[in-house]
Amino acid sequence: MNDLEDLPEKNKIFESDIFIKILTSPREAFKFINDYNYEKHLYILLFLAGMLRSFDRASTKNMGDNYSIWAIILISIIFGGLFGWITYYIYSALISWSGSWLNGKGNTESILRILAYALFPSILSLIILIPQIAIYGETMFKSENDFYSSGLVESVIYYGFFIIELILGIWSFVLCVIGISEVQKLSIGKSILNLLLPAILLIFFILILVLLFKLIN
Template structure:
């Protein structure tokens, strides 16, 4: 994994040797250069750099809300929510609660990434981290329209452990797997973009360091929880 830009980063603390080169940098685009919904796919670092230079809040809220809808549908599918809820209820929850969940995820995620990133030299503000997270979700949001034909074709089978519809019509397995593959590719690409956008705003040269920042952010939550589980287990066995 590598970034698409290796130039001087505007978020890194300038050193005496880099002052002259940074003065000559021309990486900040103009409004005419900014086509973020297109360029984020292949030039995430340059795109997020332009966005935070022009308007860090650009589309952040709607992107987070849409990402929340997609994440809610994904979780309902993986957790077989249809075993307990009708399809209409699942869709209603995704549409009404999903946006709020997306905003909360963005809020807590920006805190965790900023906090853990400071351990490895990250310099981004929480606002810029929110920009990086929101815009990296574009590929995942692009998968949202795929839910429409899937619901038409597969119905509640998308959200249940048992899949009677697919079993009754084996030919539906082909489009089912095709949709799953497309969503997997988009999800992986969204994560690659996230590593790059986080690296950019944090002042990291390598997207791998952005990946490390995300791992640390997850560890901030997971490690204490594991410790708590171990303590409870030890006390219960005492």
């Protein structure tokens, strides 16, 4: 790979605008990240992505039923931020492994870099999370909430946040497809398959284990 210090002047300017380029010219940005092993913001992105995933799990697991809002925040920041990256590392390794069946070229580290930067739009939803917590508190993490029966203004605010988060999530998925296409040197179709294969394989192995357990018993 090329040395980042040997970049031409025009690419040094591009380096300072990496996140703008990811949003406006993702293929060019991911090529830059892959060619130069660029990982200046890698660890902070993985930390924030781990936090986001932890907050999402807190919501789906209804942690508000058993924990205060401050406990949920601390758990998400400390455990999600510090250990959440492990999930993405494992996922990157699985993408590299399954991608080899499709003649993919990227290794675990190169895929992890791409995923970290591709998750940037989703990470932005952490900004939206601040007013949500301020408005709803631990209610947004409880199994029983009154979002659906709230007044018009509260419902508009709630669904407005939801739509923004959904758009950012879809945007990140699109960037992941483009990034995997670049690092693995695959078509868009194969890149989508490469992203889904680890989940498909996991479900397949779980089904096999369930069937074996039933046969044994």
